Amino acid sequence: MTVTFIGIIMAAIGLLLLIRGSLAAMLAFLMLSGMMGGSAAIILSAIGGSSIPPAQFALAFVWLRMVIPGSRFLDSLGPAFRQNFWLIIFVVYGVAIGYVGPRLFAGEINVTPLRFSGAGGGLFDTAPLMPTSQNMTASVYLIGALLTAVATYVACMYRGGANALVKTAVVVAWVHALTGILGAVGRGTPIESFFELLRNANYTQHSQAYEGFIRINGIFPEPSSWSAFAFSWFVFLAECWYRSIEPKSTGRAALLLALVMFFSTSSSAYVGLGGYALFFAIRMSFFPNLASHSRIKEAIVIGLAGAVLTAILLAVLPSFTEAIGQMIDDMLFAKADSESGRQRLFWAMQGIDAFFMSWGLGIGPGSFRSSSLATAIIGSSGLIGVISFVAYLVIVFEPRRGSSWGAAGPMAARLGGAAATAAVVSQIPALVAAASPVPTSEFAILAGAALAFRRIGQPSNAATEVQGEVLAEAGMEEPAPIRRGWRVAD
Structure with missing residues (x-):
């Protein structure tokens, strides 16, 4: 073990x-640690060079x-x-079958x-199923996801939790x-060397260029x-903006992430x-x-501004916009017919x-290795894993609540709705890219926060007294009385 x-x-x-x-400060520490997704706080050489990432280290x-x-x-x-x-249920069964499954089958x-x-490295290389250190690593990460959700729940129930979640997300x-x-x-400059120093975990470093475009990986x-990672926090901030929760700061941060993700x-x-x-449209x-x-109105303005900017780019820089369009086509539509696309399909079907x-x-x-969260759960944790994970998503989102779909109810309910929507919607990229069934720390943080804020908003609750402290500490006053139709006053 090497620290x-x-x-x-971080220690x-x-x-x-x-x-x-x-x-609350500890929650902020945990959230900020998640940005170092290519880093290792501790390297465990005894189990194949696996590492403890900063987020897991901060969780301790x-x-x-x-x-x-x-x-x-x-x-x-x-x-x-x-x-x-x-x-x-999802985690306990995952840990149990992670030990039994590779031995039983x-x-x-x-x-x-x-x-x-x-020395394998072919597109479709396989090996007979057997227990590996990755079963242990996945089990540790599963337990970490559960502990993250529980810790976030507790942090958001007390003074400063709402403040830490929203402002740290920004x-x-x-x-x-x-x-x-x-x-x-900064590619090719000392900045690149510094970033490579921070990316000290034993992860495969992929090519960071495409047809002349420099790819963004931070x-x-x-x-x-x-x-x-960016998408999870983009959705949460966009949902906060949609529900008028610190709309200026959350809206600007969400827009910035969207623009950088596009490129x-x-x-x-x-x-x-x-x-x-x-x-969003539906x-x-x-x-x-x-x-x-x-x-x-702001959403319509943003959409129109994007259309106008696209039209200007088409007129002024046709070759540049054509390259952008070709890149998006290759990354989305043509990828299914590429070798990479066929490899991902092969992984998913496993x-x-x-x-x-x-x-x-x-x-x-x-x-x-999978390439989809859905098939990763199906193959790794079977029927019990599928049922428990879907049930958890439903409990987190609570589709019958108005706050799950927009600005309904008091501030605690709106915060819970923003976190719940982000927790569920942020799984979209994982459905086409996740290599394992382990939920991310961002998902666990958002899910735990959603459950906490919604419990705060329930009547006759021991946490009701805390609710005023939570919102006051965050500088988030309760909105004007909710009018009929669940619309918050502008």
């Missing part, structure tokens, strides 16, 4: 916050802050675990491992976008992972942005009364094969 220089710096910050900081300090003797947060742990019941199916130990958006831009324009190993040359970014645009059509008139071969039990998280 990296990043781990040493110093974590200890300082443990002594002098609040749980969050939990220390909650369980230290004399902590006032211990009483909230019980409700936090109960609210995340279906995620517990060893050699009965050939799969593409998450990490080849030999900071994350700006820093993530700017480091992505800086990494692209501190992440590849553009797709950079875009997936990232990542197919995951294009699928995510397209999927969210479709969701929601606004079916639930127009759940949006502020100001937000609708999950279906594993499901039937294992009689619906699954062969364990970490046993094979």
